[in-house]
Amino acid sequence: MNYSHFVVLRQERIEQQMRAWQNQQKQIADTEQFIERFRYKATKAVQVQSRMKQLAKIERIEVDEVDTSRLSLRFPPAPRSGDFPLILEDVGKAYGSHQVFDGCTFTIRRGEKVAFVGKNGEGKSTLVKCIMDEIPYTGTLKVGHNVKIGYFAQNQAQLLDGDISVFDTIDRVAVGDIRLKIRDILGAFMFGGEASDKKVKVLSGGEKTRLAMIRLLLEPVNLLILDEPTTGLHTADVHQLVEVLQRFVDKGNTVVIIEHNMDMIKSADWVIDIGPEGGDAGGTVVAEGTPETIADSENSYTGRFLKEKLSGINKKKS
Numbered sequence: 001m002n003y004s005h006f007v008v009l010r011q012e013r014i015e016q017q018m019r020a021w022q023n024q025q026k027q028i029a030d031t032e033q034f035i036e037r038f039r040y041k042a043t044k045a046v047q048v049q050s051r052m053k054q055l056a057k058i059e060r061i062e063v064d065e066v067d068t069s070r071l072s073l074r075f076p077p078a079p080r081s082g083d084f085p086l087i088l089e090d091v092g093k094a095y096g097s098h099q100v101f102d103g104c105t106f107t108i109r110r111g112e113k114v115a116f117v118g119k120n121g122e123g124k125s126t127l128v129k130c131i132m133d134e135i136p137y138t139g140t141l142k143v144g145h146n147v148k149i150g151y152f153a154q155n156q157a158q159l160l161d162g163d164i165s166v167f168d169t170i171d172r173v174a175v176g177d178i179r180l181k182i183r184d185i186l187g188a189f190m191f192g193g194e195a196s197d198k199k200v201k202v203l204s205g206g207e208k209t210r211l212a213m214i215r216l217l218l219e220p221v222n223l224l225i226l227d228e229p230t231t232g233l234h235t236a237d238v239h240q241l242v243e244v245l246q247r248f249v250d251k252g253n254t255v256v257i258i259e260h261n262m263d264m265i266k267s268a269d270w271v272i273d274i275g276p277e278g279g280d281a282g283g284t285v286v287a288e289g290t291p292e293t294i295a296d297s298e299n300s301y302t303g304r305f306l307k308e309k310l311s312g313i314n315k316k317k318s
């Protein structure tokens with residue numbers, strides 16, 4: 001499907017929605033008028049009651065946003081997951097005699113944005129590979145009921161097919177109504193106009209990361225596990241991603257994100273710091289809490305950077 005065809009399709013769809021919306025608005029107004037007029041009239045009580053019920057039951061028609069200047073990404077509907085998408089008990093991983101981490105015990109609740117933090121090599125990516133069941137581990141790791149995971153690996157951007165275009169990369173995964181909005185979505189993520197016809201292999205590192213992220217967000221998942229998705233992203237893109245993820249959790253989904261970026265970490269509800277301090281061999285969870293708590297924790301290496309970030313914000317506010 002070419003672009004002009006797409007524009008026409010979208011235009012028709014919006015016009016159709018507008019007509020349906022106008023009809024519904026009229027119907028709502030009529031019903032409200034009826035209720036208003038007869039609400040104190042005993043002889044009409046039953047009718048008024050039934051109209052009120054009718055009104056409450058109406059499924060309100062929504063018209064697609066036409067404005068592409070702000071991000072209008074709608075997540076594809078995913079089933080609701082159980083209340084505890086991830087429960088880890090005493091999870092450990094060793095490569096030969098190298099105990100990467102051990103004794104990782106924590107629970108991730110539905111609707112939370114959780115950040116895994118820690119210095120390079122402390123085992124964050126390895127822990128995620130255990131969660132994804134890509135490598136063997138010790139301890140128990142329970143993935144909750146109905147959990148649909150979308151995984152962004154640390155090298156995700158490199159896994160894209162270089163020989164197809166930006167548009168085709170998204171076109172191949174998008175399903176349903178979203179197919180009509182691919183150009184809008186790409187535009188909102190700064191692949192507007194001719195940029196969407198570029199071959200993936202010519203994209204910059206940051207552009208590839210953005211593209212891989214868009215692709216992931218179009219899958220019907222309820223738990224996103226993102227291993228350093230901000231690598232190579234400009235500050236503005238990081239902020240956009242923070243917003244997108246916030247809307248994702250606001251819908252009752254869950255995010256686990258591995259990050260070194262303080263803006264991203266600051267936006268998390270819960271931070272789990274994996275470090276060497278607490279364990280006798282390898283790493284373990286050395287601190288856990290809200291960004292504020294972590295900033296005050298003596299065990300957390302990340303804490304002090306978080307403290308600077310948080311106090312910087314406070315200074316700006318006062």
Ligand SMILES: Nc1ncnc2c1ncn2[C@@H]1O[C@H](COP(=O)(O)OP(=O)(O)OP(=O)(O)O)[C@@H](O)[C@H]1O
Nearest residue numbers: 095098100118119120121122123124125126127154
């Ligand atoms: N396949 C493997 N064989 C042996 N050692 C490995 C293997 N994969 C990872 N490791 C080691 O495990 C440790 C943890 O690596 P991991 O990639 O999980 O770190 P990380 O916390 O994600 O670091 P970063 O912040 O740099 O991404 C490192 O010391 C690494 O060298």
Ligand SMILES: [Mg+2]
Nearest residue numbers: 124125126154
């Ligand atoms: Mg890593």
